[in-house]
Amino acid sequence: MQAKLQNLSYYKWLIFGVVATGSFMATMTASIVNVGLPPITAALHTDIAxxxxxxxxxxxxxxxxxxxxxxxxxxxxxxxLYGFGFIGFTAGSLMCGVANSVSMLIGFRVLQAVGAAALMANSMALITSCFPQSERGKVLGVIGTVVALGSLSGPGIGGLxxxxxxWHAIFFVNIPVGLLGYAGVRLILPADRDLSRERIxxxxxALFTASMVSFLLALSYGTAWGWTSLTTMSCVGFALLVFGVFIWYETRIEQPMLELAIFKNITFSAGNLAGFLSFTAMFTNTMLLPFFLHDVLAFSPAKTGLIMSAFPLVMAVTAPVSGTLSDRVGPVLLTTAGLSLMAIGLLVTAKLQLDATLWLIMGAQALMGLGNGLFQSPNNNSVMSAVEPRQLGVAGGINALARNFGMVCGTAVAVxxxxxxxxxxxxxxxxxxxxxxxAAFMTGYHDALLVGAGLAVLGALISLKRT
Structure with a gap:
């Protein structure tokens, strides 16, 4: 079956379809669960914290x-690994759906997250290895559209x-999609060849995980605990200490988890740093805009959702176009222009007043979506094309790490x-x-978005000097 498929001219697009299924499922689930938190809290007799x-x-x-x-x-x-990702994610979704206590649900979410991490870390590597250099920008742009549509559809599907x-249904909906994705892995994805004999x-x-968990806990709960509290400072101190041990250890073993030499590649490092800054800047807006619209302007949930949909909708249209252009003109111009537009959108949003019109607010969101769409596809293409084929997996993992870490940092900075x-x-x-x-809220809101705009400008400068 697979041998016959490999002879088809559109075989690489079948591979893309399998990868897109995993990307859509992971991003949709990330946004769908937030809708279910209130009924989950009530049904499982727990509290919001x-x-x-x-x-x-x-x-x-x-x-x-x-x-x-x-x-x-x-x-x-x-x-x-992609097959394992689908299995772990689907099994975790099933168990989440039948959980009858909040502790069980949290535990099964961990299993679901292990599967999602396997999908996220290897999706770009699979696409990059199956498409020629001349088409990578285009296909990574289409993946950007899939991600945007997953994020956009999650709240709507979740609400229905x-x-x-x-609330159980928001987890059960993943099961048929996950089974379909796993079938695609077995029937379509090419067999792995020339696998490394290196040890894991x-x-x-373990050192990296302990350091990252401790630091993310401090970022996520620093405001609630107090940024100078003993708990927060202990988490940060522990994270820095363990991360230092991790760096020391990785430089002294023959087969490290993370080849630190990969960061000597300026194109790779600059692309990931710019990507991190883009998501940090973006999430200052993503985190605070709903509060401005709902609590200050008293917009309805439907109206708030309509306004916030302008960002992913424009990104979904722009990402494939910018990806295709990056195959022809390179990443520097597009990524720099994209982050510059995002900075302008953040500046406009930072200047919004209580009499701001609907069209002005949506226009600023659309401008940020345009900037993000121009930036992400060429940047991902640049990052994944900068490494050797044997490093595609770890490069994709680092690229996804920069994205997720930026989301957490942006949220923490904004709050x-x-x-x-x-x-x-x-x-x-x-x-x-x-x-x-x-007035107190507006002061903090404006300042947070101004910082976000500054981070976007910094990312644009880094993109300009990526080679």
């Missing part, structure tokens, strides 16, 4: 395992499923600046009025 771990545990595990999963793909085979079938660096993986400026504005006011509360 505990229920939030349904999201946090998933994010921590994925981010911590991405480099390891990329490395395993290089050693065990990307087809094998929860309303008509209950389990100690290095920290908002809370700091809000508290400073209200200090000395024993009973602030509603108007003063709004």
């Amino acid at each position: 505990t229920a939030q771990w349904v999201v946090t545990a998933y994010l921590l595990v994925i981010t911590s395992l991405l480099p390891l999963m990329g490395r395993l793909g290089d050693i065990w085979g990307r087809r094998n 499923l929860v309303e008509h079938f209950g 660096d389990y100690l290095g993986a 920290a600046i908002l809370e700091y400026r809000r508290v400073a504005y209200l200090s000395g006011l024993s009973e602030p009025t509603a108007g003063q509360q709004v």
